[in-house]
Amino acid sequence: MFKDSLIIMRKELKRMFTDRRLLFMLVVLPLVMLPLMYSFMGKANKTRRNEINSYTSRIAVCSGEGGGEVSDLFFQSLELLNANIETTDLGELDSLKQRVIDKDLELLIVMPENLDGSILDNSVFDFSIFYNSTGDYSRFAFDQVDMAFAQVNDVIVRQRILASGMSEDLLIAYTVNKYLAPDETADLAEEGSVMGKLIGVMMPFFIVIYLFANSMKVGLDSVAGEKERGTLAILLVNQVSRLSIVLGKMISVMVAAIVGAVSSAIGLKIASRYLIEMTSESGASITEYTMGSMAIIQFAIVVIPLAILISSLVLLVSTFARNVKEGQGMIMPVYIAVMVMGVTTMQTGDIPPEWMRMTPVFNSLVVLKDIFMQSALWGNIFFTMATSLLVSAVLIFITLRMFNDERVLFRI
Amino acid sequence: MLRVEGLSKEFRNARGRSAKMVQAVKNLSFQCKPGEIYGLLGPNGAGKTTTLRCLSTLIKPTSGNVFIDQYNVLEHGQIFRSKIGFLTSDMKLDGYFTPDYMMDWFGKLNKMQTSEIDERKEKLFVDLKMTDFIHKKIDQLSTGMKQKTAVAISLIHDPDVIIFDEPTNGLDIVTSKAVTDFLVSRAGAGKIVIISTHNMTIAEKLCHRFGILVEGELKEEGTLSDIIEGSSWDNLEDVFFSYILPGGDHV
Structure with a gap:
């Protein structure tokens, strides 16, 4: 029986890997497209950040009465920013607000009245800073001004403390990691696991998506396409069991899915520099991360059954569908559900809820995350493998029943 | 020997409340001996x-x-399939491959050794005059070439029973003759051949025995002389039309 499955699989794979168009879609496109896409997104992101940082903000300041010396401190801090400062009086407040709405100004600062007086009697004074969150640079200017004013605030508070004859040490209740030895690091994470954590968050999502997308590329055509073209019947009248046909097709879909996922992973590795630049400030690269041989074995134990599960699911839909188009319509909600599972796992903390570990696909995603973070337990790995294989067996059984049901197989 | 005993087939013609069972074949029985061509008209x-x-x-x-000998279609599906070569016009071949590759592939699926496959291919390629196009992709072949390829593939395992549904449909006269000559030669080699057709000329030339099927029922069965003798007509076509257009409307 298994020999027949291999004969069927070899033909299916020959079809996939000698068809230049399919080969391009499955192998070449993810290899080239991902680095191109992420490098473009990374470059666009970097250009945008640079553009914002180099932008000269337009800020209007309405000074209140009795500004004096303290007011100058705030003006000096504004002058250190990359900004054109326009000073006006309160009479123009409404027209200035309108200019912020019209994006003619990034920021409008209204200084409090009697600033020096407030300092002298140690009372709290309040700035009104108006911005427009729909403006490209307004929120950025707000943050810059907020930081600059916070520094002036520190100076004023320090002066108040000193003026009242107290030590400025009163301002500091504690410090963190100030007295670590030079060769001592506070982050005690094992070598490689920091990058592993970053990869562990993203990679399981990408793996499941690529496995699913590649299974769909070939799996839907595998039975629904054959039904549509009328090429399935000639196979069914030969002396080969239905189980051999189902297994042969499932294995070929799985091989294609894994090859496509590997190609996508290589593309992702090439694109890693740009991708990590976009998602973190570390500037690190996936190339700094290496998986040990044990982690690779664990990875294979989880990913191969997951690929079998996904291929079996796609094959079931392909068998039930009248044609490829109908199959695409049927599989799309499942694809979206798997994407949601991937996103949910990305946002789950280090200790996922127990139900996630018990649910097929979810548990593969969680265990893959553990493997990348070098914290996977063998018990969880084998449980995940077992659930994936069990669900696959159920799906193959249902597909086999469909292959023996003429109402499903010939409802064209 | 092939025996059909009380064969009936019902289909549901729609879904939901309007669904009705349609009896496509009603209690059909006939049998065929080795060396015989049976025409289902x-x-x-x-x-x-x-x-x-x-x-x-x-x-x-x-x-x-x-039944084929002691095997029956309900219980011995896989063995049954090893004994038949089946072809119908709605069965297509994967156009991406060549006839040569597909013959090898189906040969392997039919548990044949490589040497057996090569021997069988050589014979079928010559008998069906296919040698010029066996290495071309099936997609690039004409209708006649595709039909010859389908015939060759269905017979790669040298089955005892050949079942062809409308084998000459859509073929030009030359290919049609090549296929019918081939079927005659197979029957001559002791195979059971069953064909369905509505072409009376071909049926008369080819078949040793006939069954006339109307609305799922076998109306007549026997040799050409049996059928004509039992009717008021002097040829197969008129007998056939007498069942489809009763009351002599066809004359």
Whole structure:
């Protein structure tokens, strides 16, 4: 029986890997497209950040009465920013607000009245800073001004403390990691696991998506396409069991899915520099991360059954569908559900809820995350493998029943 | 020997409340001996293709059974399939491959050794005059070439029973003759050949015995002389039309 499955699989794979168009879609496109896409997104992101940082903000300041010396401190801090400062009086407040709405100004600062007086009697004074969150640079200017004013605030508070004859040490209740030895690091994470954590968050999502997308590329055509073209019947009248046909097709879909996922992973590795630049400030690269041989074995134990599960699911839909188009319509909600599972796992903390570990696909995603973070337990790995294989067996059984049901197989 | 015993097939014609069971084949029985060409005649919708699909194990009979020697279609599907070569016009070949590759592939699926496959291929390629196009992709072949390829593939394992549904449909006169000559030669080699057709000329030339199927029922069965002697007509075509257009409307 298994020999027949291999004969069927070899033909299916020959079809996939000698068809230049399919080969391009499955192998070449993810290899080239991902680095191109992420490098473009990374470059666009970097250009945008640079553009914002180099932008000269337009800020209007309405000074209140009795500004004096303290007011100058705030003006000096504004002058250190990359900004054109326009000073006006309160009479123009409404027209200035309108200019912020019209994006003619990034920021409008209204200084409090009697600033020096407030300092002298140690009372709290309040700035009104108006911005427009729909403006490209307004929120950025707000943050810059907020930081600059916070520094002036520190100076004023320090002066108040000193003026009242107290030590400025009163301002500091504690410090963190100030007295670590030079060769001592506070982050005690094992070598490689920091990058592993970053990869562990993203990679399981990408793996499941690529496995699913590649299974769909070939799996839907595998039975629904054959039904549509009328090429399935000639196979069914030969002396080969239905189980051999189902297994042969499932294995070929799985091989294609894994090859496509590997190609996508290589593309992702090439694109890693740009991708990590976009998602973190570390500037690190996936190339700094290496998986040990044990982690690779664990990875294979989880990913191969997951690929079998996904291929079996796609094959079931392909068998039930009248044609490829109908199959695409049927599989799309499942694809979206798997994407949601991937996103949910990305946002789950280090200790996922127990139900996630018990649910097929979810548990593969969680265990893959553990493997990348070098914290996977063998018990969880084998449980995940077992659930994936069990669900696959159920799906193959249902597909086999469909292959023996003429109402499903010939409802064209 | 092939025996069809009380074969019936029902289909549901729609879904939901309007669903009705349609009896496509009604209690059909006939048998064929080795060396015999049996022609199943009938208009479109008479139940010919359904009958042949039951014979090929593609669909299951609602009742009745089909036997080849001691094996029956309900219990021994896989062995049954090893004994038949089935071809119908709605069965297509994967156009991406060549006839040569597909012959090898189907040969392997039929548990044949490489040497057996090569021997069988050589014979079929010569007999069906296919040698010029065996290395071309099936997609690039003409209708006649594709039909010859399908015939060759269905017979790669040298089956005892050949079941062809409308084997000459859509073929030009030359290819049609090549296919019918080939079927005659197979019957001459002791194979059972069952064909369905509504072409009376071909049926008369080819078949040793006939069954006339109308609305799922076998109306007449026997040799050409049996059928004509039992009727008021002097040829097969008129007998055939007398069942489809009763009351002599066809004259």
